[in-house]
Amino acid sequence: MVDIVLAHATVVTMNARREILRNGAVAIENNKIVDVGKTENIKPKYKADVELDCTGKLVLPGLIDCHVHLAQALLRGCADDLSLVSWLQERVHPMQGTYSPKVGELSAKLCCIEMIKSGTTCFIESGLHWRYGFNEIAGVVDAIGIRAALSKKLMNLRGYADIPDAIVESMVEDGETTMRQTLEMVRKWHGKANNRIHVWFGARTPGGCTVKFYRKIAENARKNRTGITIHLGEVQQDIKYMRREFKMTPMEFMQHCGVVGPHVIYAHGVWIPQKDFRILRETKGTVCHCPASNLKLASGFAPIPEMIKAGVNVALGCDGGPSNNCYDMIREMKLAAIVHKARLLDPEVLPAEQVLAMATVNGARATLWGEELGSLETGKLADLIVVDQHKPHLVPVRNPISNFVYAANGGDVDTVIIDGKIIMQGRKVKTLDEEGVLEKVREEGLTPDKRLGLNISSSWPVR
Numbered sequence: 001m002v003d004i005v006l007a008h009a010t011v012v013t014m015n016a017r018r019e020i021l022r023n024g025a026v027a028i029e030n031n032k033i034v035d036v037g038k039t040e041n042i043k044p045k046y047k048a049d050v051e052l053d054c055t056g057k058l059v060l061p062g063l064i065d066c067h068v069h070l071a072q073a074l075l076r077g078c079a080d081d082l083s084l085v086s087w088l089q090e091r092v093h094p095m096q097g098t099y100s101p102k103v104g105e106l107s108a109k110l111c112c113i114e115m116i117k118s119g120t121t122c123f124i125e126s127g128l129h130w131r132y133g134f135n136e137i138a139g140v141v142d143a144i145g146i147r148a149a150l151s152k153k154l155m156n157l158r159g160y161a162d163i164p165d166a167i168v169e170s171m172v173e174d175g176e177t178t179m180r181q182t183l184e185m186v187r188k189w190h191g192k193a194n195n196r197i198h199v200w201f202g203a204r205t206p207g208g209c210t211v212k213f214y215r216k217i218a219e220n221a222r223k224n225r226t227g228i229t230i231h232l233g234e235v236q237q238d239i240k241y242m243r244r245e246f247k248m249t250p251m252e253f254m255q256h257c258g259v260v261g262p263h264v265i266y267a268h269g270v271w272i273p274q275k276d277f278r279i280l281r282e283t284k285g286t287v288c289h290c291p292a293s294n295l296k297l298a299s300g301f302a303p304i305p306e307m308i309k310a311g312v313n314v315a316l317g318c319d320g321g322p323s324n325n326c327y328d329m330i331r332e333m334k335l336a337a338i339v340h341k342a343r344l345l346d347p348e349v350l351p352a353e354q355v356l357a358m359a360t361v362n363g364a365r366a367t368l369w370g371e372e373l374g375s376l377e378t379g380k381l382a383d384l385i386v387v388d389q390h391k392p393h394l395v396p397v398r399n400p401i402s403n404f405v406y407a408a409n410g411g412d413v414d415t416v417i418i419d420g421k422i423i424m425q426g427r428k429v430k431t432l433d434e435e436g437v438l439e440k441v442r443e444e445g446l447t448p449d450k451r452l453g454l455n456i457s458s459s460w461p462v463r
């Protein structure tokens with residue numbers, strides 16, 4: 001007797017041999033996958049409480065978004081087509097600086113619903129300011145049933161790259177307090193919700209922390225056996241700052257600060273030079289590629305195929321509402337797969353299969369769940385998605401991975417299972433009142449604008 005059997009599916013296992021099973025099945029008991037194989041073998045073997053007929057559908061490991069700003073879902077469209085400094089200092093930071101835990105909680109609910117509905121089952125939150133309400137947000141993750149590493153933002157300087165005092169007053173936090181709060185949250189939430197919630201250290205970008213403080217972050221993350229995530233080399237000013245102040249490249253600087261290891265995710269990595277790839281490979285850190293954000297903010301092109309060739313682990317992330325402006329990993333996969341082909345004038349780089357690996361197994365390696373996630377194999381955690389292929393834009397099927405990466409979008413995800421529980425079925429989220437959240441966003445979603453007296457609209461006349 002098992003809890004769930006998904007049968008008659010095209011199963012994309014992402015196992016070491018990268019097998020794809022026609023008329024395949026997956027059996028789930030509690031929160032684990034107990035068997036994967038052909039339907040004709042799995043069905044007679046197990047009696048299931050719930051059997052999902054997945055005829056015409058794809059079953060894949062849940063997607064892992066390694067760079068998310070939960071609090072920015074409410075800031076969608078707040079800073080389009082602006083230069084980075086105006087984007088940050090005139091819009092994003094001041095708006096986030098008005099947040100109360102109530103606003104942070106609403107943004108987190110909206111963001112989690114959007115992620116689940118587009119196939120993300122696990123994510124890394126890049127750094128929560130205390131004013132967003134860490135406890136309330138962790139409560140949202142617990143209730144909705146998604147898997148997450150939630151990072152608390154840590155800082156003890158006010159700079160951002162080579163811009164001193166870049167952090168607006170309402171977003172400034174002090175070193176001692178951010179460290180105390182992070183350790184408190186680690187004690188309170190790390191490993192909670194059946195080990196579905198982890199707490200990480202969200203170190204601010206160089207310019208936001210002293211070397212001594214980075215070392216303290218590294219030491220405490222190691223002591224608590226948890227991860228660190230940091231924006232690194234997102235903008236060109238970032239490398240200028242490290243070169244001017246420390247005469248180092250970004251990864252030399254990270255090594256100098258002790259912020260290296262398999263438990264570290266460097267978001268963006270646009271301006272990480274080739275010289276640093278060896279340090280990345282040897283210290284086994286992960287670069288999280290965020291192509292939509294890098295393109296929209298004109299940050300540049302991260303050298304992703306070059307990093308992969310050098311043996312660096314590269315995952316994928318959607319970043320946030322003002323930079324992307326959505327949290328759909330399927331759309332992100334397509335961008336990642338196509339942008340480097342044109343940049344390098346080489347259509348053979350980053351094939352669809354490699355990009356799907358970035359969003360699954362590579363992402364899993366970057367998380368502390370590591371070997372437990374990322375593929376559909378016996379003994380792994382039951383985080384998986386079902387994608388409906390019976391759509392005009394998804395037929396005919398020659399290569400299901402090609403259709404999934406190049407032609408699908410988040411709206412094609414039909415069913416989501418996380419930690420063995422059906423969180424969404426037939427596109428209906430079962431764990432949260434989606435309509436209620438949308439209604440509340442309609443009523444209160446522009447609270448940050450109102451608090452700042454901003455009136456953000458189209459540049460065209462709106463009558």
Ligand SMILES: [Zn+2]
Nearest residue numbers: 126231267319
């Ligand atoms: Zn970010």
